[in-house]
Each structure stands twice: as C-alpha cells, then as structure tokens.
Amino acid sequence: MPKKYHIETKKVAPRLPKIGKFGIVDWHEDCARCHNCVKKACVYDRYRQEMEYIKDLDEFNAMFFECMGCFSCVQKCTKGLLALTVNPEYERMGNGYFTPDIILTTWNQAETAGIPVSGAGYRGKFTGTGFDSMWTDMSEIVRPTRDGIHGREYISTSVDIGRKPKLLSFEDNRLATALPPLVDLPAPIIIDIFPEKYQFSHLMPMLLAVAVKTGTMMIVGWEQNGLLGADKEKHLSNIIFYLGKDTPLPTPEILKKSRLIEIADNNKTEQRIKEIKAVNPELVVAVRVELDSHGKERSIELARNPIIEVIHIVSDMNGNQIGAEKPEFIKDMTRHIHTSLVKSGIRDEVTIIASGGIALAEHMAKEIICGADVIAINMPLLLALECRFCANCRDGFACPAKIENITAQYGIGRMTNLIAAWHDQLIEVMGAMGIREARRLRGETGRALFFDDIEEEIFGRLFGKRIRV
Ligand code: SF4
C-alpha cells in the first residue's frame, strides 16, 4: 500500500484579537451574587477567558467576542442581566460573497488545522445562491465509509493533470498506445495567481513553501521567476509558470525541467503549445480561459482540439461570470462544460482546473462534483492570514490585519493548516458519500441534489419554468 498522503500541521495562534460574532452584555449593577452563578457554568469557559483577555489588553481596541451563542447563561441568569449581542465589526467583514461566517471559519481552520464544528447542527438557510443551491448526498443508501475517515481504509485524493488517451491498445500483450505526460498531485487543489490588487510580493516565497510542504503546485507569472532563487531546479516541480499573451517563453533550461506550464488563451494558443512542446514534449500545458460571455463555448471548442491537455477555467473571485450583467455562477458554467464534453464522448481526455468563488472546503467538493478535476484557490489563503476582506489594500489604504508584517513561520503555518483542513474535509465528504477516490468524485452528480432540478421536477408541472430575473 502506498504511503498515505499526510500534511504536518501545528497550531498557529492569531496575531490580532479575533473578531468573533457574539459577545455578552453584562448589566453588573443588579447582580444578586448567586452562589451558582451561570457564568461559571459556561461550557466554553468564556467568562474566565474574558477576564484573562482584558487583563492582557494593551490598548482598548477590541472587545471580547468569543461567545459561542448557546444562550445557556442568557436564559438561566436569575435576574436576566445577561444579553447576547452581535459584534458590529464582525458584520462589516467580507464582501457579500466571502461572508463573515466564511472568514471566521477560515481563521479557525488556519489556526488549528481542524475541521470546523458548528455544534447544534446546521444553522443556515435551507437553500441559497451559488454553491448553497446544491447538497451532497450523504444518506445511508450510498454506503458511507467511516473506515476511510478513521484511517482504516484508504480514501485517495490524488488526481492526474494532463491529456489521457481515449483507448488503450495492446499488441503482443504489450501496451501499444503512447502515453501522454501526466502530472500527479496528492490532492485536487493548487494555488492560483492572486488578483492584481491583492498581490503581496513578500507572500510569494511563503506560498511556494506551502506548495512544497503540501506537495501541491502554485501558479505564478513568469515575470516572478526570481522566486526560484539561485538553485533554479529545486522548486520547479511545485511551480506552474503562467505566460500572458505577450510574455516570451521561459528559457529552454526552465521548460525542460518544468512539469506543468500555463498559457493565456488567445488566437495563437495552438502555435504557443507547439513551440513549448518543441522544447519539451513531456511538459504538460494548461490553457487559462476566462469565463466571460464566450468562456464556456471556448472551453468546449478547445477540448475538442487533440493538442489541448488541460483547460483552466477562471471566473471572478466571487465565482461569477466575468463582465456579464446577469452572471452565471462557476458551478453552473463548469457543469455545462462538463456535460457538453460527456455528450461528445471526450470528457475523460482533458483535465479541467476551475478557480474563482471557491471559499470553503465544501465548495471544493461541490465544484469537483460539477465537473472540475482540480480546483485552484487564492483568496482563502489570504484570509488564513487574518485578512478581513475589507479591500483597504485594493484601494490603497492601510491594512488592518497588518499583512505586511507577517513572518514566514506564521504565514506558512497558517496557510498549510488551511490546506490540511480542506483536505481532511474532502475525505470527510467523500467518506460520507461512499466514494473512495477523488477521480471518481469528478462529475458524480448522482451523489448531489440541485435545488433548481428538484424545484422543476416537483413544482414545474404545476407552475411551469421559473423565470430568473
Ligand atoms: S451564551 Fe453560552 S457560550 Fe456564550 S457566554 Fe453564555 S454560556 Fe458561554
């Protein structure tokens, strides 16, 4: 049995006071000094922690908002002196898509590398937009495999990137088909280029160290090849250089030693691939396609070309179609591309990498179910560093999370923890769905429920098709 993929993690404490959701307002004045004060019974020990927190506070810049909102003390105080309050600073975080809940969950995972536990079941809406309009099927009927989660059997998350042959042929009991080059990854997750306004040069070596530590790869513009340092070959297997439309080809020395390279899609895509393959036929080439109004059809067209090995489809950071007035969401665009390729009988031949809008581990699993082989992330890694998604940096203002001051130990530790937590959650989801291989999860829509499909099936006969405005 091959060695199990495992990411070493260590708790990395936050640098700043955590912006939690709930706090308790305590009207001390009327306190009856009960012998069995409800504060002592807080199962999370928050009142004692609050005293410690206040004692160590250097400046009065953040109240203690770490209450879990169980209401136990609020309901049981004999004088009704305690009230639960929501932190206004918490509600200001995020950008609408990356909600305060997503940000806090990401911070907790980056700190502990643990799987988030919400306690009293799921408290969110029944359905919503984007990834919230689909559910993974974890019912008993699909034979969930807890054995995989507890390590007694192996759930493989490894994936291959590259073009695969349609058929294998044999002659004299020997394989006669020439096998194209493939890049194997231990988990279906890579690090994407950051949007221009969120690029911090001092984070680049840390991101590379995270890619090395987790065994994955990071996409980085060829202009930043200084990242390779003096020993150019050392980390090439963890780097995917991205070549923009007018970026010259890397040196033959780099092309010959790289495993995967990404190019911008344009009218010279095929010619560029041929130029790269002329230097190194074993180098896998991915084509980055923006999911604008032509993105879906362009991806399908590219997949039909036998020279294309990998298509990287990219939506905006919130998962929306780029430049559209009524944008489609990444999961729907991926599903369309995947289904079209299945119908044409060519889906297994190309690899699809998807990025944009993948903010939680569950989004990774759902995006793979919709048809992506691999996902690429960037913003969740920035959130892992206590970013609040306030957009100050984008607009040229000071960063409240002091991103510019982080140390390598902190940055590498937190981002590694996040990837480890996502990997564990992928195993958790796959185990609950009875799937033992990430390759088999891809396009497995039979193990998911889509709100639109269910609604149409049940109510469509009565009310007709829903009109989307
Ligand atoms: S509401 Fe619950 S978690 Fe919060 S302080 Fe009271 S007992 Fe503790």
Ligand code: SF4
């Ligand atoms: S200014 Fe700092 S906290 Fe705000 S979005 Fe930028 S990196 Fe994140």
